[in-house]
Amino acid sequence: MGESMRLCHLLLAASAAVLISSATAMADGETIAVFTKNLTNPFFQNERVGAENAAKQLNAKVIQYTPTKPDSIPEQLSEIEDVTIKKPNAVVFVPVDYKAMVPGVEKLNAAGIPVVNITDHLAGGKIVAFVGINDVQVGMTTAESLMKAIGGKGNVVILEGVKGSISSQDRVKGFNDVIKKYPDVKLLASQPGNFQRLNALQVMENLLQSHPQINGVLAANDAMAIGAIEALDGASRKAIVVGINGTKEAVDAIKAGKLLSSGQADPFMQACIGTIIAIRHLRKLPIKQEIILKPSVIDKSNFQEFDKPVEARSCPKWEEIAANN
Amino acid sequence: MTDTTILDRPKKARLTWIARVPGVAVMLVVLLALFGVMSPGFGTSANLSNVLVQSAILLIIALAMTLIIMTEGIDLSMGALLTLATIIYAATLLASGSFVMALAAALALGIAFGFLNGWLIAVADIPPFVTTLGTLGVAQGLSLIVTDGQSIVGLPRSVQFAYAGTVLGIPFPVIVAVVCYFLCYWLLYQTRFGIGISALGGNREALRQAGVNDKLMLIAVYVLGGVAAAIAAPLLCARMNSAHPTAAIGMEFDAIAAVALGGTQFERGNGWLFGTVLGVITIGVLRNGLNLLAVPSSVQVACVGFLVIVALFLDGLRSKGT
Amino acid sequence: MPMARRLVISHDVLQVVYRLIAVGILCAGLALLSDSFLTINNIVNVLRQASLVFFMASGLTLVILTANLDLSVGANVALSACIAASVIKATGSPWLGFLVGIGTGSLVGLVNGLMVTGMRIPSFIATYGMLWVAQGITYWYMAGETIHGFPPEFRAIGSGYFLGIPIPVYLMAVFLALGSFFAKRTTYGQQIYAIGGNPVAARLSGIPGNRRLVLVFVVSGAMAGLASLIFLARLNSAEGDIGDALTLPAIAAVLIGGTSLFGGIGTMFGTFVGALLLTLILNGMNLLAVSASWQPLVTGVILIAAVWLDMKTRGESAARV
Numbered sequence: 014m015g016e017s018m019r020l021c022h023l024l025l026a027a028s029a030a031v032l033i034s035s036a037t038a039m040a041d042g043e044t045i046a047v048f049t050k051n052l053t054n055p056f057f058q059n060e061r062v063g064a065e066n067a068a069k070q071l072n073a074k075v076i077q078y079t080p081t082k083p084d085s086i087p088e089q090l091s092e093i094e095d096v097t098i099k100k101p102n103a104v105v106f107v108p109v110d111y112k113a114m115v116p117g118v119e120k121l122n123a124a125g126i127p128v129v130n131i132t133d134h135l136a137g138g139k140i141v142a143f144v145g146i147n148d149v150q151v152g153m154t155t156a157e158s159l160m161k162a163i164g165g166k167g168n169v170v171i172l173e174g175v176k177g178s179i180s181s182q183d184r185v186k187g188f189n190d191v192i193k194k195y196p197d198v199k200l201l202a203s204q205p206g207n208f209q210r211l212n213a214l215q216v217m218e219n220l221l222q223s224h225p226q227i228n229g230v231l232a233a234n235d236a237m238a239i240g241a242i243e244a245l246d247g248a249s250r251k252a253i254v255v256g257i258n259g260t261k262e263a264v265d266a267i268k269a270g271k272l273l274s275s276g277q278a279d280p281f282m283q284a285c286i287g288t289i290i291a292i293r294h295l296r297k298l299p300i301k302q303e304i305i306l307k308p309s310v311i312d313k314s315n316f317q318e319f320d321k322p323v324e325a326r327s328c329p330k331w332e333e334i335a336a337n338n
Numbered sequence: 339m340t341d342t343t344i345l346d347r348p349k350k351a352r353l354t355w356i357a358r359v360p361g362v363a364v365m366l367v368v369l370l371a372l373f374g375v376m377s378p379g380f381g382t383s384a385n386l387s388n389v390l391v392q393s394a395i396l397l398i399i400a401l402a403m404t405l406i407i408m409t410e411g412i413d414l415s416m417g418a419l420l421t422l423a424t425i426i427y428a429a430t431l432l433a434s435g436s437f438v439m440a441l442a443a444a445l446a447l448g449i450a451f452g453f454l455n456g457w458l459i460a461v462a463d464i465p466p467f468v469t470t471l472g473t474l475g476v477a478q479g480l481s482l483i484v485t486d487g488q489s490i491v492g493l494p495r496s497v498q499f500a501y502a503g504t505v506l507g508i509p510f511p512v513i514v515a516v517v518c519y520f521l522c523y524w525l526l527y528q529t530r531f532g533i534g535i536s537a538l539g540g541n542r543e544a545l546r547q548a549g550v551n552d553k554l555m556l557i558a559v560y561v562l563g564g565v566a567a568a569i570a571a572p573l574l575c576a577r578m579n580s581a582h583p584t585a586a587i588g589m590e591f592d593a594i595a596a597v598a599l600g601g602t603q604f605e606r607g608n609g610w611l612f613g614t615v616l617g618v619i620t621i622g623v624l625r626n627g628l629n630l631l632a633v634p635s636s637v638q639v640a641c642v643g644f645l646v647i648v649a650l651f652l653d654g655l656r657s658k659g660t
Numbered sequence: 661m662p663m664a665r666r667l668v669i670s671h672d673v674l675q676v677v678y679r680l681i682a683v684g685i686l687c688a689g690l691a692l693l694s695d696s697f698l699t700i701n702n703i704v705n706v707l708r709q710a711s712l713v714f715f716m717a718s719g720l721t722l723v724i725l726t727a728n729l730d731l732s733v734g735a736n737v738a739l740s741a742c743i744a745a746s747v748i749k750a751t752g753s754p755w756l757g758f759l760v761g762i763g764t765g766s767l768v769g770l771v772n773g774l775m776v777t778g779m780r781i782p783s784f785i786a787t788y789g790m791l792w793v794a795q796g797i798t799y800w801y802m803a804g805e806t807i808h809g810f811p812p813e814f815r816a817i818g819s820g821y822f823l824g825i826p827i828p829v830y831l832m833a834v835f836l837a838l839g840s841f842f843a844k845r846t847t848y849g850q851q852i853y854a855i856g857g858n859p860v861a862a863r864l865s866g867i868p869g870n871r872r873l874v875l876v877f878v879v880s881g882a883m884a885g886l887a888s889l890i891f892l893a894r895l896n897s898a899e900g901d902i903g904d905a906l907t908l909p910a911i912a913a914v915l916i917g918g919t920s921l922f923g924g925i926g927t928m929f930g931t932f933v934g935a936l937l938l939t940l941i942l943n944g945m946n947l948l949a950v951s952a953s954w955q956p957l958v959t960g961v962i963l964i965a966a967v968w969l970d971m972k973t974r975g976e977s978a979a980r981v
Contacts (some may be wrong), residue, residue, distance in 0.1 A: 052635055053900040058804025059514040079635040083901065086585050089575055091392050095629040098385040112489040116498060163734045176487025205952055210895055215709055219946040222702040243896055262808045364856045475960020495834035591788060598785045632914050636799035645793025646785060649774060654780040
């Protein structure tokens with residue numbers, strides 16, 4: 014019994030130490046709760062950094078909420094419920110699933126907490142504003158860059174994201190819209206890679222087996238594009254690959270000539286703008302209700318700006334944002 | 339592997355547990371005190387009510403899991419089954435407009451699936467781990483195939499009552515969970531079936547010699563698991579106001595952790611039903627408290643694992659001491 | 661005593677033979693259904709994809725032989741990979757990375773082993789707790805980023821070829837040989853079988869059960885660490901959830917391969933065949949353009965069928981005396 018009592022005391026002390034050191038200190042300014050989908054995709058890490066950057070510039074504070082099980086719907090719902098107790102001043106929200114999270118947003122509405130929606134557009138609930146990209150148009154712009162590179166003819170394959178995810182559906186729709194415009198381009202296959210590198214790698218390997226001639230690969234995100242590149246390298250085959258998101262890894266691959274281009278999703282900027290709008294809304298300053306970043310593509314000609322770690326970037330001021338969008 | 343022990347009536351097991359303070363109770367008290375002191379919002383009735391409601395679905399699953407583990411079995415397919423049941427519930431509701439039909443469909447699915455599990459385990463003699471790992475894949479696959487990866491939406495608003503509604507001020511999910519608890523309690527401690535469940539875990543031979551159809555009993559336990567998933571399905575569906583093919587994936591592991599936390603052993607079928615309740619609430623309190631303290635998610639992940647290990651270590655110390 | 665041993669060995673051989681026949685039938689069927697199946701490239705693909713599953717499953721086999729489980733393999737691979745990745749990036753030395761990767765994996769295995777033997781926590785729960793702890797540390801360490809871009813000599817381990825055959829396939833053969841040798845031909849290995857098959861007799865005959873169990877977990881962890889490096893080389897990047905999707909398939913491969921959850925029965929080669937079977941099925945489904953949604957269902961059915969057939973031919977039953 015003595016041994017377990019000692020252990021109990023030790024446990025108490027240890028857990029108190031851990032919790033006290035990680036509990037954030039109260040600061041002046043508003044508290045913004047930022048919800049992202051998971052801990053593993055650098056896309057959302059970029060968003061978290063963007064939100065922190067914006068808040069710091071405007072003298073506000075950010076608390077991050079991320080499900081421990083990646084993309085877990087019940088966990089994000091629980092986080093929302095916990096947040097209605099804690100009552101931050103506002104919420105910047107990326108839904109794990111754009112349909113299933115609607116009741117959660119309605120809970121926030123009922124609690125009087127304003128919600129700014131970024132990245133995946135919610136299918137319901139009241140929001141103050143939406144900041145994101147038009148996934149269809151980004152898909153189209155990216156596909157166009159591939160079409161130009163293969164001279165408007167040849168065989169292509171599509172690597173889709175997670176089935177049921179709105180960004181995957183929209184980006185793939187963009188791809189398909191462009192492919193239809195080129196009668197000499199044949200779509201051999203369209204397979205889900207779950208937005209994951211290993212999945213895409215193995216799917217690509219299998220596609221390389223069934224199709225001896227593949228000229229282009231359209232991947233719905235960069236992780237899958239890189240996976241496809243690895244598969245091509247492994248099989249000593251060549252094809253032009255494009256991705257979407259503009260992650261650091263994609264930029265490196267563009268530099269190395271392995272990736273043709275990456276559709277710009279600029280998660281850092283999405284979160285910047287979303288957080289700035291949330292803070293401005295609280296301070297009763299004018300905002301815009303919808304900001305869709307202009308579709309663009311990162312390639313060999315313009316990657317320099319994105320060739321630095323996201324922490325080194327800085328959120329623009331509101332005047333600049335309003336002028337550009 | 340098991341010695342022939344005298345048939346242990348569950349009541350006796352319960353008394354010996356209470357006599358020494360279980361590890362999970364210590365954990366729970368420590369966490370409540372810690373969070374109560376460090377986080378102002380924690381102790382409010384709104385928050386505590388939230389924790390209970392959030393834990394309700396897991397508790398319903400964990401109660402059935404307790405019974406299954408007491409038979410020295412396990413059910414890895416529960417999370418996937420709950421997900422599938424939610425999908426069937428939502429689809430039936432959309433098609434027929436009737437809550438009763440939807441619940442009936444979910445129950446039918448749960449019973450059929452539970453029967454499949456039970457049959458494979460009791461009659462075909464396939465180890466529970468393997469069987470339920472296989473049926474996990476089947477349920478998950480069916481969820482994906484039926485929905486093609488899309489959420490099912492467009493459900494009537496009234497669906498949400500099952501999660502958000504209250505009866506006499508008590509949240510509906512808590513009522514359902516409490517009713518399930520008392521049902522299981524009655525089943526386990528007041529019926530011959532309950533004695534049978536303990537015996538299935540500790541001394542199956544004695545059961546057979548007593549003339550009881552142990553295979554039928556084992557199947558029934560797994561059917562109960564399916565029924566639990568079916569009961570939890572409307573609650574989960576109400577929570578999301580939709581059905582999603584990955585909604586409850588992995589929940590069975592949380593349930594198993596809660597059962598183990600609560601003191602039910604994997605071997606010899608010693609079980610404590612209320613321990614499972616404490617286990618579920620402890621996990622819920624931990625997550626809630628860490629969220630309120632804005633502890634980074636990565637640390638939260640490690641904390642949950644740490645908690646499970648420590649609680650079981652404490653239990654191991656105590657049982658060594660006897 | 662020797663009589664009983666011979667019986668056990670021939671059972672094992674029989675199990676493997678049945679499985680190889682199954683593999684043969686599957687290959688024949690797939691060759692008929694799809695012209696791309698029997699191409700050299702595809703076979704090479706299948707072997708390489710199977711190797712990834714096998715690396716994770718090899719250490720697991722040893723653990724399951726002792727009637728225990730290791731649910732933390734996936735998280736172990738992720739943690740080892742991420743730490744090894746930063747070491748390689750920081751020092752530029754793949755060898756150091758190997759050392760650190762295997763070391764991390766062994767450390768995780770050691771903690772698992774100590775929890776099971778010293779703290780007497782059932783392996784299911786202990787390794788499940790470790791899964792969360794290791795995953796949490798990995799997430800915190802990676803801080804949402806990926807580590808990518810490794811030296812080509814290192815990457816060759818995962819994506820390189822030698823005489824037209826991918827290097828991971830050679831590595832798989834090495835793993836297989838070493839693992840089989842360890843399991844069947846060393847005293848340690850035989851003791852592991854004994855601990856799993858008849859723990860009371862093992863204890864009575866003086867085998868230091870606890871020390872062997874810890875050894876098994878450490879070896880399993882080390883193999884996971886080694887596996888993580890091959891993953892790293894193949895994917896050319898480290899992410900927080902590298903091994904996550906492969907844990908259950910690894911367990912399934914071990915079980916399909918004929919290793920019994922009750923311990924004492926099973927072989928490394930069986931695990932290899934199990935991994936091969938699983939990969940062949942997925943490969944077949946891909947070639948026949950069957951939607952990915954069907955994969956969990958088919959895997960689940962195959963798992964149950966394989967184990968059931970196994971038990972029928974072995975005459976085993978789930979009821980224990």
